[in-house]
Amino acid sequence: MHNNQNLKTKTMRSRTIQLILFFLMPFIMMAACGDQPDKKDKTEKTKVTQKAKPKKKLVSKKPKKKKFPKLSNDNVVKVLSEYGENHPQNIVLLKTTKGDIKIRLYDGTPLHRANFLMLTNRDFYDETVFYRVEQNFIVQGGDSDAYERRTIKRKVGYYSIPEEMQPNRYYHKPGAVSMARDYEDNPDKRSSSYDFFIVHGTTYNDYDLDEIEKSNNIKFTKAQRKLYTTTGGAAHLDGQHTVFGQVIDGMEVIDSIAAVEVDGKSWPKKDISMTVHVIK
Incomplete structure (x- = not known):
């Protein structure tokens, strides 16, 4: 009789724990998900940082005037x-x-x-x-x-x-x-x-x-x-x-x-x- 009572008590405790875990599981999963970085957000940020720089407009340079040599009796x-x-x-x-x-x-x-x-x-x-x-x-x-x-x-x-x-x-x-x-x-x-x-x-x-x-x-x-x-x-x-x-x-x-x-x-x-x- 005493053993049966103990077995019954243990069974009830196990069910209680299972019920508690059943109700807490969603909250545990949400917390776990919140700790991990959002892959989508990371990808978008990566795209922004790796965006190609705008090309500089090519500006044609004016031709330099030919420098006239200094004159001497030699040249x-x-x-x-x-x-x-x-x-x-x-x-x-x-x-x-x-x-x-x-x-x-x-x-x-x-x-x-x-x-x-x-x-x-x-x-x-x-x-x-x-x-x-x-x-x-x-x-x-x-x-x-x-x-x-x-x-x-x-x-x-x-x-x-x-x-x-x-x-x-x-x-x-x-x-x-x-x-x-x-x-x-x-x-x-x-x-x-x-x-x-x-x-x-x-x-x-x-x-x-x-x-x-x-x-x-x-x-x-x-x-x-x-x-x-x-x-x-x-x-x-x-x-x-x-x-x-x-x-x-x-x-x-x-x-x-x-x-x-x-x-x-x-x-x-x-x-x-x-x-x-x-x-x-």
């Missing part, structure tokens, strides 16, 4: 020869405070033509002045000793140009455009890189021309003699400077510049400035 022939081949223009316009002057550059002096075009295209002559004016002789400009000009010249380079004189073909008649040069320590008569002058001119007699022929070791043609004894020019510069161009329009402007009042060093008392442009 001047090569650089100017190449520049002349790539720039066949030979008409330039000087706009001055006295009026416009149109100049034709000679193809027969290729280095001087290329040099003048190169300096013009680099705006070298803009806002320069005629710093030497001598009536019945020349008007000269293209450079100065101002500080800002030194800065520009350092960028272009310091050099001189081999002479290209053809005294019977290109000579110093009125309107001739020629390069200045140093007379000391310059046996090859190389031209200045920057300074140029335009002939205003005066007349000569035959005796003067004979003496010039002897001193400059040249021989004038009949056409030259006729021009120098009637129209005039600067005959004594033939065989000494390279003529590389000719005024084709605006000679009256040269007359006007030549007539201005100057100081004791032939510098105009009122500046005559210029800008130079290549027109064709």
